[in-house]
Amino acid sequence: MPNRRILSLWFPRLGAERLIRVEPHLAEVPFATVAQNGAAQVLGALSLTASQAGLRGGQPLRDAHAMCAGLITRPAQPQREAAFLGTLHRWAGKFSPWVAPDAPDGLVIDLTGCAHLFGGEEGLAKQVTQDCADLGLTVCFGIADTLGGAWALARFSRQDAGHARSGDAIDQEAPATRARAGKRRHWDRGGTVPTSRTSLDTNSRIAPTGQTRDALVPLPVAALRFDPPVTEQLARLGLRRVGDLLIQPRAPLARRFGQGLVDRLDQATGAVPEPVSPAAPPDRFAVRMSFPDPIGLEDDVAEALSRMTQRLCATLDAKARGVRTLRIEAHRCDHLMQWFTVTSATANAQAHRLMPLIRLKLDQIDAGPGIDMLRIEAAHHEPQHVLTRSGHLEAAQHGTRRLQSGAALEDLTSRLGARLGMEAITRRAPAASHIPEKSALILAAAWSEAAYDWPTPHMTRPLLLWPPEPVSTSDRPNPPQAFRWRGRNWQSKAQSGPERIAPEWWLDTPEWRSGPRDYWRIDTDRGDRLWLFYAHGGSTSPGWFCHGSFA
Structure with missing residues (x-):
């Protein structure tokens, strides 16, 4: 049994160098990320130029600007830095399959039995340093028999213990x-x-x-x-x-x-064991099909994709996952590759619901001299929650809802999204506001659920709403018998109301600075049913306005 050997990697400038990879000009000037430490802003990761200027991590931002007037900063992004560390996690898998993250800026690798593949531990360390240099990253490493020892060597092997402050209790002894x-x-x-x-x-x-x-x-x-x-x-x-x-x-x-x-x-x-627990690799779902002879007919491509989709859905269903976005790749025999994506309104693992979406985009593939390999990958997949079975009474109560928001509506949203773009398909949902124009939200249909329990207002709401338009009539709170609106004269035949709606006092909305409103439903002589209100006047003058129209 070989002795246990642990490699610890520390990326002291991870946050700054991640942004330098995107904006290379930041490497030429003092640059640092800014983190939030309570109510104060402090420096996070620093570039090499910033460190050479005398700045240090954890230093207050105002002090850093006083020391270095040319300092450029960017907000720290812990989520993106964690994702970038995950990318480095996959890179570190080339040295050993036993890799664990050491958040927020390190990795731990169990090298037991692997170092000889790279010419020993020194050769492996040189390879790590060279790879990180090629990636534009600063790395410090440490190799020891224990995780704690490797961690210490990576971060402190070139530091001196130094002296404590002048208040050292030992220094104060007689x-x-x-x-x-x-x-x-x-x-x-x-x-x-x-x-x-x-x-x-x-x-x-x-x-x-x-x-x-x-x-x-x-x-x-x-x-x-x-x-x-x-x-x-x-x-x-x-x-x-x-x-x-x-x-x-x-x-x-x-x-x-x-x-x-x-x-x-x-x-x-090493007196107490400290194991290295590698992170589980993410689930990846993909299938491919190679052909002995190139194909080019649309029916042949559709048949091949249908069989591949069934295999992919079977794998997804075994893992209780549902695919949201599919990536289809067509590799031609002239070494060219074409691809397109298909997005479903809901995550599912049913081939008969995914194939109609794929067929809608088959015309985007140019077979050219022929396709010799097809590949389908679940680019975005989500967990499928276990459904709870309902009894007869509950099923009868929810039967109407299932008809309205079942698979048929989801498939329709998916087909429309494939043609128009999934962002163009929206639905309305109730909002927690009594203001008429704020009573509903517009949500993306693919990432929201249909709403049924809409609140019932005191009076019915109009079908059409527009910004309030002034109405010329007598300045009295009683509903007008005759008024002029949009350059035309109108006569009132019937009125119903009023419904008083007060503004949201905790919000300063310019449209509602006119104070409380009394809404009336007015039936006109032209057959229109208008929604008029009288503004009692707050910071503006009172008057009548038209806000909408009923069907």
Whole structure:
């Protein structure tokens, strides 16, 4: 059984270099991302030029601008940085199948039995460094027998333990007390006997097999992944290096700082196991079909895609997934590839519902000299939730709804979306507002559900609504018998109302600065049924307006 070897990768400038890959000119100027630390804005990831200018991560933004007037900043994007780290996760799979993320800016790789494939650990480290340089990334690595040891070497192998602030409790002791303290040997009082140190290069990031403990001795205590308050307390006691902790008795450390400090120390030295748990690879669903002779007829392509779709849907159904977007690729015998996407209104794994959408776009494929391979991939898929079966009474109550929002309506939305674009198909949903023009929302039909429980207003609403238009009549709150609107004279035959609607006082809407409104339904002599209201006047003058028309 080979000795366990762990590689830790740290990308200290991940957030900044991700944006530099998109905007290369940012590499030539001091550049940093800005993160939010409570109510303050601080620097996140820095470019090399920004670090050379004396800036540091966690520095307040105003102080950074005072030090470097030419600093350019961009908001930090943790979600996109996590996605970029996922891309690096797939790249790291070339070195070992046992790769785990070390959020937010690192990876951990179990190299056990894999380093010899790259010429040893030094050759593998050179390959990692070269690959990251080609990607425009700065990387620091560490290789040790334990995860904690590799993590410490990657981040602190070139740092000095340094000195604590002037308030160090050890530095404040009297010289005589310090002299007596230096003569007392703690191992005479039950402590751990110090081990002999072998000659080891402190700047090396690769700890030889079995020498992880010695490699950790000169590193600062922060390399053991302690919380900052614990690191500060240790520094005040004069325990600045890992070696200072290793020679201390465990019981007093555990009583003063908790069992977590002792566990971190044991994990780094290998006394307590710390496994590397690789992230599960994402589910990918794709099928392909190769032909002995090239095909070019539309019916042949449709038949092949039909069989492939059935195979793909069977795989999706076994994983309880439903496809939302399909990517169809046609590889021609002249080494050209054509592709198109098909989007369904709902995620499903039913071939008979997907094939009509595929047939609508088959005319986009130019077979040319012939197609020798077809491929279908589920570009976007979603989990299919388990349906709860209803009883007879519940089924009867929801039967009408299923007719209106069942598979037929979803398929119609999908077909219209394939022709017009899925974003062009919308539906209305009720909104939590009593204002007439805000009582409904317009949502994308493919990413929303049909609404049934619409609130019932005190009075019926008109079929058509438009911005309020002024009406010329007497300035009285009673419904007018005659009025002029849109350049025409109108006579009122019947009126119903009023319905008072007050503005939303918590919002400053310019259209509702006229104060409360009294709405009336007016039947005119021309056969039109109009929706008029009288504005009582708030910050504007009162008057009559027309807001809509009934069917």
